[in-house]
Amino acid sequence: MDTFIQQIINGLVLGSIYALVALGYTMVYGILGLINFAHGEVVMIGALTALTVIKLLADSGLPGTLVVLIGMLAAIPVCMALGFTIERVAYRPLRNAPRLAPLITAIGVSIVLQQLAMIFWGRNYHAFPPILPTTGRDIGGAHITDLQIVIVLLAAAIMAGLMLLVNKTRLGRAMRATAENPQIAGLMGVNINVIISATFLIGSALAAVAGVMVSANYSIAHYHMGFILGLKAFTAAVLGGIGNLPGAMLGGVLLGLIESLGAGYIGDLTGGFLGSHYQDVFAFFVLILVLVFRPSGLMGEKVAERA
Amino acid sequence: MxxxxxxxxxxxxxxxxxxxxxxxxxxxxxxxxxxxxxxxxxxxxxxxxxxxxxxxxxxxxxxxxxxxxxxxxxxxxxxxxxxxxxxxxxxxxxxxxxxxxxxxxxxxxxxxxxxxxxxxxxxxxxxxxxxxxxxxxxxxxxxxxxxxxxxxxxxxxxxxxxxxANDEQQGKVLGDYATHQLAAKKIAIIDDRTAYGQGVADEFEKAAKAGGATIVAREFTNDKATDFAAILTKIKSKKPDIVMYGGMDAQAGPMAQQLKKLGIKSRMLFADGGCTTEFHKLSGDAGEGHYCSLPGLPLxxxxxxxxxxxxxxxxxxxxxxxxxxxxxxxxxxxxxxxxxxxxxxxxxxxxxxxxxxxxxxxxxxTFDEKGDVKDAAITLYQAKGGKWEALESIGGGAPAPAQPAAMEGMGGMTAAPAAAPAAAAPAEKK
The missing domain is CATH 3.40.50.2300 (Response regulator)
Incomplete structure (x- = not known):
């Protein structure tokens, strides 16, 4: 039983990180109908920027939690600026181009960012300094660190904040209007360029937070880390219904749980026929099943509205 | 020169x-x-x-x-x-x-x-x-x-x-070491499903079984993964004495850390892919006490x-x-x-x-008929104070396991380059 609870905890932590990154994909898709493949790289830049700041301050005698917070606060504006620039340079000129063009551009931006990060931060892995308390608590024989609790709670809080923003504020209303029909929204007095930039700014800020979480939890950052993370988060967004905010959250958590339980039990369930290397296969199998029965994802009813 | x-x-x-x-x-x-x-x-x-x-x-x-x-x-x-x-x-x-x-x-x-x-x-x-x-x-x-x-x-x-040295030699040395010197009875094995990781893990498994140990878990990850919580949780429930990982340092470091976070007390064993200075950077103090092997002698x-x-x-x-x-x-x-x-x-x-x-x-x-280097040495290390500390070298013209003997053995070999007159100019030595 304690193993099972531990696997659930593992899945929740992993899933919260996926969810946070997935939000970035889903926000941009919801408004532009564009899959921003560079989003994983923004997460990576956020992680490496924060890590650089954290390393500078690691020996300053400040409490570890404060140092990480400063690192995160430093990474957020960097990522926001990056997200803004990506949209201005790579996506805006192609807004009325065929849909394939921005998709290819997105992949191109992703490669450029990766290589730039490789030149800037080097090929080596960067270790997260051991400044955060490693204390934790036991729940029914399972172990969870304080950091992991913070990750899960912070992800949930950000999600709640984002829902409030989108559903209750003026900016949110404008975002929803733009998502529904940019031309009409423009005619109604919504400055869609501002709204789209705002979407990228918010998504990139979330990416920075996610980047810090990932590198703090796994104590590692690398110029290549955004690729797999981005791919998984994209999967989570599709699973939940791309374009739908709660869907991204649900998809992320679900994917984390599936991977964790898959890796933990698939071997025993199949009598050793399939091992834990099938955890991704398992996750994608679930994705295919969901897409067969609900082509727009678990919560993605609105997707078909955008042409 | x-x-x-x-x-x-x-x-x-x-x-x-x-x-x-x-x-x-x-x-x-x-x-x-x-x-x-x-x-x-x-x-x-x-x-x-x-x-x-x-x-x-x-x-x-x-x-x-x-x-x-x-x-x-x-x-x-x-x-x-x-x-x-x-x-x-x-x-x-x-x-x-x-x-x-x-x-x-x-x-x-x-x-x-x-x-x-x-x-x-x-x-x-x-x-x-x-x-x-x-x-x-x-x-x-x-x-x-x-x-x-x-x-x-x-x-x-x-x-x-x-x-x-190839993995046959390395896996065998690691397996023998785990079952004899470390007296491990229950062993968990993880590999990254690459030709290298799988190969060395398989050879290790053979040697460990031959040494009388039971393989309680055989888990897998990949060479791009950073999250091992799920497989380590499963391994924890089997209570192994030793966890062997066949793969590279980028996974070995974080894996050691997650092992510690999950409260698993078992020592880990790595082959050469985990035997790097990078490992210590990536594992921090969670790397302490783990073992690794490296073909050849310490630098x-x-x-x-x-x-x-x-x-x-x-x-x-x-x-x-x-x-x-x-x-x-x-x-x-x-x-x-x-x-x-x-x-x-x-x-x-x-x-x-x-x-x-x-x-x-x-x-x-020197090469054998297959193209493998002959009589290759393999050295075992343990992580101590953020460094790999050499424990013993096996093979490489050094039958005695103690380090000083190994050094002498190698020294003796370097003294005879003139034996091959056709071999013009050996590698640079200043």
Whole structure:
């Protein structure tokens, strides 16, 4: 039983990180109908920027939690600026181009960012300094660190904040209007360029937070880390219904749980026929099943509205 | 052997020009090489390919290998070797296979098309094995510094050589060590499903079973993963004495950390892929007490280790990661064979390769009939105070397991280079 609870905890932590990154994909898709493949790289830049700041301050005698917070606060504006620039340079000129063009551009931006990060931060892995308390608590024989609790709670809080923003504020209303029909929204007095930039700014800020979480939890950052993370988060967004905010959250958590339980039990369930290397296969199998029965994802009813 | 600043900069510049990477810090190439040599001696340029992952998660190891090979080639160029009556300039064509088997064959074909006379590489077993078929068909000698999967030299390819002990030897040493010295009864094994990781884990499993241990879990991850919580949680429930991981440092470090976070007290065992300085950076204090094995001797116990370390630091201004001395030796073996055959033609110096008898940086290098290095040493280490501390060396002409004896054994071997008069100029030693 304690193993099972531990696997659930593992899945929740992993899933919260996926969810946070997935939000970035889903926000941009919801408004532009564009899959921003560079989003994983923004997460990576956020992680490496924060890590650089954290390393500078690691020996300053400040409490570890404060140092990480400063690192995160430093990474957020960097990522926001990056997200803004990506949209201005790579996506805006192609807004009325065929849909394939921005998709290819997105992949191109992703490669450029990766290589730039490789030149800037080097090929080596960067270790997260051991400044955060490693204390934790036991729940029914399972172990969870304080950091992991913070990750899960912070992800949930950000999600709640984002829902409030989108559903209750003026900016949110404008975002929803733009998502529904940019031309009409423009005619109604919504400055869609501002709204789209705002979407990228918010998504990139979330990416920075996610980047810090990932590198703090796994104590590692690398110029290549955004690729797999981005791919998984994209999967989570599709699973939940791309374009739908709660869907991204649900998809992320679900994917984390599936991977964790898959890796933990698939071997025993199949009598050793399939091992834990099938955890991704398992996750994608679930994705295919969901897409067969609900082509727009678990919560993605609105997707078909955008042409 | 003395280098003038000019020859080095010439060699560096020409290497960069060939690579086309035009690093800003490289000095401007002082004209092309051909007109720079007015004497009657003809000059030839010999292309040597080098392949390793220069991007992706193993880029740090890949660059390390390339640096090692580059150092050997720059030194050979500085010596202005005469082969077949012409002064030879070696060009290193560094290619990136991204540690991906598909990419490995693509760049192998690219090198073959570029008409290289030999290939140093690849780094990973998974890329080396499929590429070796292409090199074999093209008749191009290939010396891998670090591909340790036994299959590489078991395919019957006359062109395939390696300068490092293979996983059969390494897995066996690790397995014996786990069951005898560490007295492990219950063992969990994880591998990254690459040709290397799987190979070494399988060999370890055989040896551990033969030693009387029970394998309580066999789990898998991949060479890009960072999250191991799920498989480690499963392993925790089986309460193993030892957790063995077959894979590279980028996974081994975080894995050690997650092991500690989950409250698993078992020690871990790694093969050479986890046996790096990077491991300590990535695992922090969670790395303490774990074990690893490395083919060959510790760098400072290698016959040419300390001198190589100094040269490397001076030239590249970074620390050696892992296999650079082997890449250096692989390139040196190739150049040595060309000298002995007095030809840079693949077919001709290939005949000379089996008779290699070279005092390399890592060991005295001789090959068996398959192309594996003979009598290769394997050393076991334990992580103590953020460093790998050598425990004992096995093989390599050092039957006594104690370290001082191993040192003497190696020292004795380096004293006999004159035995092979045909072997002109052994690897650089200052």
């Amino acid at each position: 003395r280098f003038t600043a000019k020859t080095i900069s010439l060699a560096v510049a020409s290497a960069f020009v060939v690579l086309g990477c035009g690093k800003p810090e490289a000095p401007p190439p002082p004209k092309a090489e051909q007109p720079a040599a007015p004497p009657a001696k003809p000059t030839v340029t010999v292309k040597i390919g080098h392949v390793s992952p220069l991007t992706g998660p193993q880029a740090h190891l890949g660059k390390d290998n390339e640096n090692g090979a580059r150092l050997a080639i720059e030194e050979a160029n500085a010596r202005k070797l005469e082969i077949g009556g012409a002064v030879v300039t070696f060009d290193l064509l560094g290619e990136d296979d991204q540690a991906d088997p598909k990419q490995g064959t693509t760049v192998a074909q690219k090198l073959i098309d570029a008409k290289v006379n030999g290939v140093v590489g690849h780094l990973n077993s998974g890329t080396t094995i499929p590429a070796s078929k292409l090199y074999h068909d093209a008749g191009i000698p290939q010396i891998s510094p670090s591909a340790t999967n036994p299959k590489y030299t078991q395919q019957g390819f006359k062109t395939a050589y390696r300068v490092m 400072d116990k290698m016959p040419g280790g300390p001198a190589f370390k100094e040269k490397y630091a001076k030239r590249f201004n970074v620390d050696i990661q892992l296999y650079a001395p082997y890449a250096y030796d692989a390139a040196s073996v190739m150049i040595d064979a060309m000298q002995r055959a007095n030809s840079v033609e693949s077919a001709k110096y290939l005949e000379a390769l089996p008779k290699t008898n070279l005092d390399g940086v890592t060991a005295k290098i």
